[in-house]
Every structure is written in C-alpha cells, then in structure tokens.
Amino acid sequence: MKTILVPIDHTAAAEPTLAYANKLAVRWPAEVVLLYCHPESDGMAAAEKALDVQEQRLRGLVERLRYQQLTRQDGRRIQYRYRILSGCLHDYVQAEAARCAADLVVMGLEHIDCGKQAAPGNHAASITRLVTCPVLVVPPGRRALPARVVFAADFTALNTDILPRLSALEGAFPAPLDLVQFYSPAERPRRRQLKQALGKVGAQLTWLTTTPHLVEDDAPLEGVGEFCARQQAQLLIIAPNSETELLRYFDSCYTTTRAYHTQIPVLVLRAVERQPQVACCARCAERLEQEHTKALLPDYYAVHWA
Structure with a gap:
C-alpha cells in the first residue's frame, strides 16, 4: 500500500x-x-x-x-x-x-x-x-492532476539514484514527460554530451512517453517558467543539488510576479545518500581499501586511444 x-x-x-x-x-x-x-x-x-x-x-x-x-x-x-x-x-x-x-x-x-x-x-x-x-x-488554488509533466535538471550532473523513485511515481502522474536541459551559448560545444545525458536518463525511466529537449538559455530559471508555459505543463519536477538552489525556484521575484512555475505544483527529488560500507573483519577492510584505491586511479585500459 x-x-x-x-x-x-x-x-x-x-x-x-x-x-x-x-x-x-x-x-x-x-x-x-x-x-x-x-x-x-x-x-x-x-x-x-x-x-x-x-x-x-x-x-x-x-x-x-x-x-x-x-x-x-x-x-x-x-x-x-x-x-x-x-x-x-x-x-x-x-x-x-x-x-x-x-x-x-x-x-x-x-x-x-x-x-x-x-x-x-x-x-x-x-x-x-x-x-x-x-x-x-x-501552490494555493484548485487544480486538476497533470496532463503534461516537465522534468528540468542538469542531466550531466544528475544523481541517477533518484530515477527509480521518479519511475515509481508514474502511476500517480501518468502523463507525457518532457526532459529539458538548459545550456548557455558558451556551452554549445557540449551539445553532444548534453544530448547523450538526456538519452541516458530517458532510457532509465519507465515513464510511458518521454521527450528530450535541449534549450539554449543563459537564464535557466526564467527559461523553466517559459518552457512550462509553452508546454502547458501542470507539474514541474526538479532535482536541486542544494537547499539554496531549491529556494531560488521560489524567490520573491518569481512569487511576486506570479511566474508560471510558481503557479503549478513542483515535485522535488532529493538524491539518495549513500551509506558508507563498514568492514566486518580485517579481510573485508583490506578488500574495501583496494576497491577505494582502484576507484581513485585512472583506468587507462578503458580509454580508447587515437
């Protein structure tokens, strides 16, 4: 239940x-x-x-x-x-x-x-x-459940541990999902990387319909509201990296001007905190130390050299 x-x-x-x-x-x-x-x-x-x-x-x-x-x-x-x-x-x-x-x-x-x-x-x-x-x-006011959902995030830095939780909510919000990645004009050379990150997240979600969007905008917060308005979204999903970043979505300049994204429900996803592994014996402690050292060292064999 x-x-x-x-x-x-x-x-x-x-x-x-x-x-x-x-x-x-x-x-x-x-x-x-x-x-x-x-x-x-x-x-x-x-x-x-x-x-x-x-x-x-x-x-x-x-x-x-x-x-x-x-x-x-x-x-x-x-x-x-x-x-x-x-x-x-x-x-x-x-x-x-x-x-x-x-x-x-x-x-x-x-x-x-x-x-x-x-x-x-x-x-x-x-x-x-x-x-x-x-x-x-x-937000205050009566509203229907969403028929269009927007997920805005920096997908290149997104903690993918939150994706199973988002997929579990599809039954509550069975609507088309738009994935939107904003980038500044200076980031145009990274468009391929951004597109790949969008595709990777879309492949991991079990949402029925997902559509990726790359949007050039040097003011992402203003861009979120404008994008949601164009899509006529009734739910915005965000995955802020900090409480400060979350507070920016509800800054007084947006609530006072009744920006679109402050007039629709906002679903906040928090990254799952990983619990540190604890060794049960000396042998396990040695294995964990080796794994940690291996993770810190570069894997030259995995690099495709030209």
Whole structure:
C-alpha cells in the first residue's frame, strides 16, 4: 500500500493541498496520513484538550473535502490516518515520514509552522532537506492532476539514484514527460554530451512517453517558467543539488510576479545518500581499501586511444 504524508495546518491553503492529495490517493491508489503539529500549550491538560479539538477540526475538514471534486465512490475508497502532535512540524516530520514509510510528501507552498508564516517555498525547502522521499509542493488554488509533466535538471550532473523513485511515481502522474536541459551559448560545444545525458536518463525511466529537449538559455530559471508555459505543463519536477538552489525556484521575484512555475505544483527529488560500507573483519577492510584505491586511479585500459 502506497502512503502519502500530508503535513497540514488550518489555513485557507490547507484545503487545496488536501484536495490535491485526495485526487492522487484515488489515482495511485494510496493511503493518506495527515500530520498536524499544534504549537505547545501551557499545562498537560490544556495541551491534550487543544490536540483533541484540532483532531476534530481536522476530521471535519477531511469529511467535507472527501467528496469534493471526487465521486462518492472514489471518496469512500480513500483511507486516512491521523497524527496530531504538540510542537513544530520540522521537529517531527523526519520521524513521521519514516514511521509511516511515506512514498510521497504533499504539502502547501505556504505553511504555518510553530505559529509563524515563512516566505513561500522556504518552509517546503526545509522539509525537503529533512525527508528522503519526494516532496510535492502545491501552490494555493484548485487544480486538476497533470496532463503534461516537465522534468528540468542538469542531466550531466544528475544523481541517477533518484530515477527509480521518479519511475515509481508514474502511476500517480501518468502523463507525457518532457526532459529539458538548459545550456548557455558558451556551452554549445557540449551539445553532444548534453544530448547523450538526456538519452541516458530517458532510457532509465519507465515513464510511458518521454521527450528530450535541449534549450539554449543563459537564464535557466526564467527559461523553466517559459518552457512550462509553452508546454502547458501542470507539474514541474526538479532535482536541486542544494537547499539554496531549491529556494531560488521560489524567490520573491518569481512569487511576486506570479511566474508560471510558481503557479503549478513542483515535485522535488532529493538524491539518495549513500551509506558508507563498514568492514566486518580485517579481510573485508583490506578488500574495501583496494576497491577505494582502484576507484581513485585512472583506468587507462578503458580509454580508447587515437
């Protein structure tokens, strides 16, 4: 059973986030785990009462949205679990994602945590850093599931460990996938290398339809929005190499001007962190050391000399 973890608050942005998660849960299908973190109250009795009140509010929201934009039969099929905790979301989300074995986190672009409103995208970026599964950031407003998906990345430096996770999401987003690689005019001599990297990634994905695109643009972030607008994409997939790079997608200059890519859901893929191998004995330690040394040395026999 697939699992969607939905961190939620009681702001107006919570409704479109949960409505979008409901549609995904029906299509995939998946179970929805709702995670609500309430600011800590003074006294244990007051805290327990506050959590009970918030759980009832959350259950009321779920029952109200269960059948909105869905047929009654689909709404009944969705299974929900509730996690109501006292504290801040960023203190719990990592453990809760592991606890429910979340395949996907769906959260709003604008979210209040610890009673504070962060700048659009900042909170999502911090949550993405804490969990290992993909994070889907949903902007305010009602929207249908995507009929066109764009995956924008530097495919020459892409960690291919994320590709199986992306392939696993095809059932949730069964739409044509456009792979787009931006390059500057100075990188024209690398076009062949870029094209090969695009082809390699496309071959490893199990997506039904993938189309590679090489786009010359010296301002990739502006180019992403323009490309998504031309393709009429309803979902953008990105694989940033750092939290700073992720925050640039939601920079105030783009949210203020309502750039196209800030008006559609953004799926953030995080590279899988490799765990270091640990030797169980002296012989294994010697073997690992030899493998490490071999990896550092150039393999001259693999080079095709002219």
